[in-house]
Amino acid sequence: MKLTVNGTVHDVDASPDTPLLWVLRDHLGLTGTKYGCGEALCGACTVHVDGRAVRSCVLPVERLQGRAVTTIEGLSPDGSHPLQQAWARHAVPQCGYCQAGQIMTAAALLEEVPHPSEAQVDRSMATNICRCGTYLRIRAAILDAAGES
Amino acid sequence: MRSTAFLLPLLAAVTSCSSAPAPAPADPATVEAGHKAFAHLVEVLRHPRCLNCHPDDDRPRQGMHQAVHDPPVWRGPDDRGEPGAHCASCHQDRNATDARVPGAPGWHLAPLSMAWRGRSDAAICAQLKDKARNGGRTLDELQQHLAEDPLVGWGFSPGHGREPAPGSQAALGDTARTWIDAGAPCPPRGEPQ
Ligand code: FES
Ligand code: FES
Numbered sequence: 001m002k003l004t005v006n007g008t009v010h011d012v013d014a015s016p017d018t019p020l021l022w023v024l025r026d027h028l029g030l031t032g033t034k035y036g037c038g039e040a041l042c043g044a045c046t047v048h049v050d051g052r053a054v055r056s057c058v059l060p061v062e063r064l065q066g067r068a069v070t071t072i073e074g075l076s077p078d079g080s081h082p083l084q085q086a087w088a089r090h091a092v093p094q095c096g097y098c099q100a101g102q103i104m105t106a107a108a109l110l111e112e113v114p115h116p117s118e119a120q121v122d123r124s125m126a127t128n129i130c131r132c133g134t135y136l137r138i139r140a141a142i143l144d145a146a147g148e149s
Numbered sequence: 150m151r152s153t154a155f156l157l158p159l160l161a162a163v164t165s166c167s168s169a170p171a172p173a174p175a176d177p178a179t180v181e182a183g184h185k186a187f188a189h190l191v192e193v194l195r196h197p198r199c200l201n202c203h204p205d206d207d208r209p210r211q212g213m214h215q216a217v218h219d220p221p222v223w224r225g226p227d228d229r230g231e232p233g234a235h236c237a238s239c240h241q242d243r244n245a246t247d248a249r250v251p252g253a254p255g256w257h258l259a260p261l262s263m264a265w266r267g268r269s270d271a272a273i274c275a276q277l278k279d280k281a282r283n284g285g286r287t288l289d290e291l292q293q294h295l296a297e298d299p300l301v302g303w304g305f306s307p308g309h310g311r312e313p314a315p316g317s318q319a320a321l322g323d324t325a326r327t328w329i330d331a332g333a334p335c336p337p338r339g340e341p342q
Binding site for chain 2: 019038039040041046052053054055057058059060063105106108109112113116120123124125126127129
């Protein structure tokens with residue numbers, strides 16, 4: 001089936017019910033998107049579909065016909081997205097495992113609400129888990145990228 | 150029975166300003182059948198599979214114990230979750246078999262105007278008939294919603310060992326039809342929860 005990821009159309013030979021996460025990682029070699037729980041509980045696998053954040057571990061690839069998938073690799077060609085720059089300024093990651101999902105969720109938030117309040121950030125990011133506890137730096141970087149700090 | 154019959158015209162008068170018009174009440178046996186139908190209807194609506202997404206606050210519930218949704222999510226501005234964390238970010242158009250995440254087309258919370266949690270049967274009945282609080286539906290449209298909306302239908306096929314709402318969606322539609330055809334009678338106000 002045809003799958004558009006980061007602006008490129010791919011021909012993918014996968015069972016229609018394969019979760020998008022495994023097509024990204026195993027078929028297309030896009031390993032920036034991580035596997036955490038496989039049950040839509042942690043957010044590590046977050047990507048965008050038509051600009052909206054989705055959990056790729058529970059999204060059957062057959063639902064993506066004619067839709068545009070963006071992964072962390074496609075967020076900006078050179079890591080220059082305002083969130084990626086703010087992430088570097090605030091030295092957000094610790095182990096890094098959750099960070100692609102955090103940034104993709106944050107990017108979807110800023111797409112909808114360019115200048116979120118602290119409370120809005122907390123609510124929108126609440127379902128993205130970081131075992132290293134980088135939550136305060138995540139919040140600071142998002143507010144910084146949004147010009148709110 | 151006598152007190153119920155006495156209250157019917159009063160209830161009709163109370164709700165007539167904003168309610169969808171109901172057919173004129175029929176003979177006592179039909180009205181009684183209407184009350185029985187509503188009792189069954191509300192038993193379904195009160196089942197956690199339905200009630201969990203009709204909260205009276207901004208937090209969906211989950212499970213038979215109606216715990217606050219975990220992971221932590223909120224209603225959001227359009228009842229579809231917060232920006233970046235929409236209901237559809239996780240809930241697909243069908244139940245996810247391996248991941249066990251429940252899903253149906255258009256997964257979202259019922260608006261606050263349709264909150265059932267913590268309400269009496271009489272209050273739920275009045276809400277169902279009130280176009281200002283039932284999504285602008287006539288009674289026929291309400292029946293159609295109950296009988297055909299796939300999100301309502303999910304309650305009877307919730308997947309992964311979850312206890313379904315009692316009966317079937319078709320039976321719910323039939324029950325709603327019986328209730329409406331009997332004049333959509335409501336229980337008297339003040340009856341126990
Ligand atoms: S791996 Fe998808 S939400 Fe955890
Ligand atoms: S940085 Fe380690 S899990 Fe988030």
